[in-house]
Amino acid sequence: MATNRGAKEPAFNEVVFQGKAKVVRAFISGLVLGSGRNALVYYSYLDGVHHEGKAEKLAELVGVRESDCHVIVDADTAAWLRGLSRTITAETGLVVTANRRIRGASMAIRFEAFGPRYDDEITGVLGALPAGLKLVGFEHEVRVDPKAGRGLAVYSPAHAFEASGRGAVTGRVDLLIAFKRDLARYPLLVAADIELKLA
Amino acid sequence: MPTIIPPHGATAADPVGLLPLWSAAPFACTLLSIALFPLLAPHFWHRHFAKVAAFWALCFAVPFLIWNPAEATRGIVHILVIDYVPFLILLWGLYTIAGGIYIGGDLRGRPSVNVAMLLVGTFLASLIGTTGAAMVLVRPLLRANAWRRSQVHVVVFFIFLIANIGGSLTPLGDPPLFLGFLHGVPFFWVTKALLPHMLTATLLVLAIFAVVDTVLYRREPAKPAEGGRSRIRIEGLHNILFLLGVMGAVIVSGALKLPEVTVLRLGSHPVTVPLQNWLKDAIILLMGFLSLRTTKRALREQNGFSWAPIQEVAYLFAGIFITIIPALAILKAGSDGALAGLVGAVHGPARYFWASGTLSAFLDNAPTYLTFFNAALGDLGVTEAMVPGLLGHASQLAVLNPEFVHDLQAISAGAVFMGAMTYIGNAPNFMVKSIAEEAGIRMPSFFGYLFKWSAPVLLPVFVVVTLLYFA
Numbered sequence: 001m002a003t004n005r006g007a008k009e010p011a012f013n014e015v016v017f018q019g020k021a022k023v024v025r026a027f028i029s030g031l032v033l034g035s036g037r038n039a040l041v042y043y044s045y046l047d048g049v050h051h052e053g054k055a056e057k058l059a060e061l062v063g064v065r066e067s068d069c070h071v072i073v074d075a076d077t078a079a080w081l082r083g084l085s086r087t088i089t090a091e092t093g094l095v096v097t098a099n100r101r102i103r104g105a106s107m108a109i110r111f112e113a114f115g116p117r118y119d120d121e122i123t124g125v126l127g128a129l130p131a132g133l134k135l136v137g138f139e140h141e142v143r144v145d146p147k148a149g150r151g152l153a154v155y156s157p158a159h160a161f162e163a164s165g166r167g168a169v170t171g172r173v174d175l176l177i178a179f180k181r182d183l184a185r186y187p188l189l190v191a192a193d194i195e196l197k198l199a
Numbered sequence: 200m201p202t203i204i205p206p207h208g209a210t211a212a213d214p215v216g217l218l219p220l221w222s223a224a225p226f227a228c229t230l231l232s233i234a235l236f237p238l239l240a241p242h243f244w245h246r247h248f249a250k251v252a253a254f255w256a257l258c259f260a261v262p263f264l265i266w267n268p269a270e271a272t273r274g275i276v277h278i279l280v281i282d283y284v285p286f287l288i289l290l291w292g293l294y295t296i297a298g299g300i301y302i303g304g305d306l307r308g309r310p311s312v313n314v315a316m317l318l319v320g321t322f323l324a325s326l327i328g329t330t331g332a333a334m335v336l337v338r339p340l341l342r343a344n345a346w347r348r349s350q351v352h353v354v355v356f357f358i359f360l361i362a363n364i365g366g367s368l369t370p371l372g373d374p375p376l377f378l379g380f381l382h383g384v385p386f387f388w389v390t391k392a393l394l395p396h397m398l399t400a401t402l403l404v405l406a407i408f409a410v411v412d413t414v415l416y417r418r419e420p421a422k423p424a425e426g427g428r429s430r431i432r433i434e435g436l437h438n439i440l441f442l443l444g445v446m447g448a449v450i451v452s453g454a455l456k457l458p459e460v461t462v463l464r465l466g467s468h469p470v471t472v473p474l475q476n477w478l479k480d481a482i483i484l485l486m487g488f489l490s491l492r493t494t495k496r497a498l499r500e501q502n503g504f505s506w507a508p509i510q511e512v513a514y515l516f517a518g519i520f521i522t523i524i525p526a527l528a529i530l531k532a533g534s535d536g537a538l539a540g541l542v543g544a545v546h547g548p549a550r551y552f553w554a555s556g557t558l559s560a561f562l563d564n565a566p567t568y569l570t571f572f573n574a575a576l577g578d579l580g581v582t583e584a585m586v587p588g589l590l591g592h593a594s595q596l597a598v599l600n601p602e603f604v605h606d607l608q609a610i611s612a613g614a615v616f617m618g619a620m621t622y623i624g625n626a627p628n629f630m631v632k633s634i635a636e637e638a639g640i641r642m643p644s645f646f647g648y649l650f651k652w653s654a655p656v657l658l659p660v661f662v663v664v665t666l667l668y669f670a
Contacts, residue, residue: 113639115637115639153507155248155511155629157245157630157633158244161631188639188641198628
């Protein structure tokens with residue numbers, strides 16, 4: 001994926017195509033490659049960006065609703081696609097149903113850890129977020145019960161150390177997607193789908 | 200084995216069997232407490248489980264003693280002497296000895312290594328008990344797979360095989376089977392009778408594991424350096440001798456016929472204990488103490504050994520065994536008891552397999568086994584003393600009864616296998632989950648385990664076992 005970093009903060013749009021996700025992905029990839037553009041492109045279904053509810057998914061499954069593919073692209077590429085939308089429909093049958101500016105993005109996170117080492121590791125990750133991302137509403141709770149750590153309990157298991165936390169990480173969508181990918185290294189830290197705030 | 204159970208049709212001789220069904224409510228409450236408190240209020244339960252168990256035991260024992268002091272005293276002394284104390288001694292002995300065996304080394308969690316470890320552990324569970332095998336093997340397996348991103352499935356299949364299915368080949372393997380042994384089931388009957396069922400279930404579950412583990416292994420972004428061989432180091436191996444001592448004591452106690460000692464002469468029948476039972480308990484205690492004396496403390500520390508599980512079993516099973524008295528007596532009373540409907544409804548091995556299994560999945564499998572064991576006796580109108588004969592062993596009291604053989608196979612397999620269905624189905628399940636969580640693995644929730652893992656993997660396997668052996 002090419003980068004398109006200038007001096008100004010990059011802006012992003014969510015473009016919605018009506019059509020099968022894999023077809024849209026193949027088309028966009030070909031279009032971008034063919035044009036030689038430096039485009040930033042993310043696919044919501046691949047990167048854990050919320051794009052449809054359970055009801056919509058069910059409607060798609062039973063064939064009541066057309067499937068669609070939500071694509072996040074930099075603002076320049078979004079403008080370019082807007083200009084091409086009629087041609088795209090005429091040539092491929094894919095319809096662009098929405099093309100809206102993303103004003104912000106956030107991702108709920110939560111974790112539970114049963115050893116100080118893992119708690120330290122996770123709070124360390126959350127305490128040193130990449131520039132452009134912010135941790136909001138973070139609640140952290142640690143419970144130490146030395147009596148619970150008597151060893152191998154079989155019928156009354158309780159951990160001597162229990163830590164939990166919840167909150168949300170907000171910021172630019174591309175940074176948030178990169179951060180979410182990185183979280184795969186921390187299985188105890190559960191990240192929800194990224195929620196987009198659209199203009 | 201002594202019998203104090205009157206033959207079918209003579210239940211009036213055991214008035215406990217004619218108690219109303221609600222007298223078994225404290226038993227149900229004890230089992231539900233064990234099932235629900237760890238999920239709903241783990242810290243409260245951890246601190247107060249002994250008081251809760253004592254409370255339910257008193258709920259039954261006090262009215263019972265007021266109602267009929269002689270029968271109540273006899274019933275309580277009988278179950279404590281015949282079931283509870285030997286049960287506790289065996290678990291203590293196996294756990295103590297297993298805790299002295301340490302497996303170290305630099306194993307690497309590749310599919311072949313994981314399959315081999317699960318296979319060895321599955322068979323080891325029948326020798327040192329599911330709790331002992333889980334304690335000895337869970338840390339080596341976690342260490343071996345610590346480099347992997349996907350570890351949950353390894354722990355889940357460990358619970359399926361080592362903490363449950365593997366314990367089905369001897370009475371040492373899983374508490375329900377030892378209770379069966381205490382009630383007349385010959386030691387090696389289980390080995391012979393459950394071997395095909397166990398092998399089928401193990402091979403199917405292991406095959407599924409191999410596929411899942413291989414797929415997930417290939418998806419790992421980084422793999423450990425190739426070339427080095429996985430090395431394994433076992434310390435405290437002399438404990439195998441003590442383990443053999445325990446096995447020998449249990450086997451010999453089933454074969455010897457020494458005089459019986461009357462412990463209590465009160466109520467409708469005296470409480471008697473055959474001398475060989477005390478001999479067995481004494482040998483197990485001796486083996487346990489020898490293990491403690493001769494094994495380096497460091498080995499136990501490396502296993503994370505503590506007395507907590509035995510304390511838990513001691514407190515909780517005191518409550519279980521006291522409150523189970525009316526339930527067992529009512530079931531033994533068969534068509535004369537308050538559970539005549541249940542006894543009449545559960546017929547045939549398939550139903551016994553699924554009924555004992557379903558209850559074992561959500562309640563502790565040891566009392567569940569005992570309940571269905573007695574239901575099967577009540578169903579056929581036979582007594583405990585006839586059990587060896589009914590299972591085909593030389594006896595003057597009964598001859599081989601294929602119906603009982605199939606029923607008991609189904610009850611045994613159901614109670615042992617389906618303990619794997621939930622975290623609360625068998626004692627080591629929770630222990631393995633806790634150890635894995637403390638090692639940084641995000642284990643599934645109670646329902647996550649049930650719906651994402653045990654139901655999709657195990658239910659089809661149990662259907663195959665049913666079709667092959669119980670249909």
